[in-house]
Amino acid sequence: MIGKLNHVAIVVPDLEAGTAVYRDTLGAKVSEPVELPEHGVTTVFVELPNTKIELLHPLGEGSPIAKFLEKNASGGIHHVCYEVEDIEAAAAKMKEEGARALGDIKIGAHNKPVLFLHPKDFCGTLVELEQA
Numbered sequence: 001m002i003g004k005l006n007h008v009a010i011v012v013p014d015l016e017a018g019t020a021v022y023r024d025t026l027g028a029k030v031s032e033p034v035e036l037p038e039h040g041v042t043t044v045f046v047e048l049p050n051t052k053i054e055l056l057h058p059l060g061e062g063s064p065i066a067k068f069l070e071k072n073a074s075g076g077i078h079h080v081c082y083e084v085e086d087i088e089a090a091a092a093k094m095k096e097e098g099a100r101a102l103g104d105i106k107i108g109a110h111n112k113p114v115l116f117l118h119p120k121d122f123c124g125t126l127v128e129l130e131q132a
């Protein structure tokens with residue numbers, strides 16, 4: 001069911017330093033920081049030939065990634081995002097398989113419908129499904 005790896009999201013304690021690691025040390029193409037207030041994050045998109053890395057930093061009060069940073073002071077991989085053709089069908093399949101979704105289908109950071117899945121049901125990894 002899942003298709004391409006759309007992105008890997010990495011929470012960073014210092015967005016500028018994280019951007020410099022990807023741009024300067026690793027030589028990747030990086031975007032300017034993009035504020036996504038409705039998601040409580042500031043993002044830098046790192047473009048790789050076959051996928052993307054998203055550097056995430058908390059924005060505003062009650063950011064969904066603030067707790068993650070409290071537990072992981074130096075940052076870390078937050079989630080992986082796989083593309084699906086039909087998010088409704090994917091959600092139905094997850095339910096059928098007994099896998100837990102975190103909340104409902106929402107419009108994600110790329111203005112596409114996404115669904116987050118419980119890490120305990122997916123090898124300890126938070127999984128985002130995005131309708132391609």
Ligand code: CO
Binds near residue numbers: 007
């Ligand atoms: Co994501």
